[in-house]
Amino acid sequence: SFELTQPPSVSVSPGQTASITCSGDKLGNTYASWYQQKPGQSPVLVIYRDSKRPSGIPERFSGSNSGNTATLTISGTQAMDEADYYCQAWDIIVVFGGGTKLTVL
Amino acid sequence: QVTLRESDPALVKPTQTLTLTCTFSGFSLSTREMCVSWIRQPPGKALEWLALIDWDGDKYYSTSLRTRLTISKDTSKNQVVLTMTNMDPVDTATYYCARGSRDGYNFWFDPWGQGTRVTVSS
Numbered sequence: 617s618f619e620l621t622q623p624p625s626v627s628v629s630p631g632q633t634a635s636i637t638c639s640g641d642k643l644g645n646t647y648a649s650w651y652q653q654k655p656g657q658s659p660v661l662v663i664y665r666d667s668k669r670p671s672g673i674p675e676r677f678s679g680s681n682s683g684n685t686a687t688l689t690i691s692g693t694q695a696m697d698e699a700d701y702y703c704q705a706w707d708i709i710v711v712f713g714g715g716t717k718l719t720v721l
Numbered sequence: 722q723v724t725l726r727e728s729d730p731a732l733v734k735p736t737q738t739l740t741l742t743c744t745f746s747g748f749s750l751s752t753r754e755m756c757v758s759w760i761r762q763p764p765g766k767a768l769e770w771l772a773l774i775d776w777d778g779d780k781y782y783s784t785s786l787r788t789r790l791t792i793s794k795d796t797s798k799n800q801v802v803l804t805m806t807n808m809d810p811v812d813t814a815t816y817y818c819a820r821g822s823r824d825g826y827n828f829w830f831d832p833w834g835q836g837t838r839v840t841v842s843s
Contacts, residue, residue, distance in 0.1 A: 617784060651768075702768050
């Protein structure tokens with residue numbers, strides 16, 4: 617079955633660039649989406665169709681997808697970006713990655 | 722403004738059937754390329770996709786849970802209903818519904834409801 621693999625945790629200093637990866641077999645052949653979830657809150661879509669930002673999502677959030685890896689990049693990371701991030705794609709069914717906890721130190 | 726709201730929290734006993742209702746506003750599930758999905762999250766764990774129904778009635782289910790799940794819609798009431806049979810304590814989780822958009826067989830979900838807590842215990 618299709619699986620999406622994310623690193624359990626990523627740490628970044630404020631103002632630096634954070635990269636969160638999502639790996640899956642031939643993931644680049646489909647679209648990847650990314651969700652941000654803060655403690656006690658519902659997930660929020662931050663990237664869809666690999667690299668598109670929904671209205672209201674800051675420009676510092678960007679995405680790419682090629683080969684077997686999709687990447688969420690947060691430029692100029694802020695303390696408010698500390699959250700869990702999940703990738704999601706489609707392979708005959710919807711699949712979510714296991715999530716990555718982003719810590720802004 | 723698009724909003725989705727799940728039915729109230731539930732306490733169910735093992736082997737019982739869970740029924741959840743998602744009531745939404747701000748969009749129509751009869752609009753092409755629209756869909757509604759259910760996703761759950763056990764305490765402290767990752768998101769798990771459950772089921773999806775789209776604008777023309779096509780239904781998709783989690784491979785591992787498909788024998789226990791049924792999703793349906795009432796377009797006139799702006800509601801989507803999920804039933805899950807044979808509940809077990811491992812099904813304890815927060816259950817979310819979310820509006821989905823699609824591009825071919827690619828889906829993404831925005832926005833999500835606030836979630837509803839389901840506890841399975843005798």
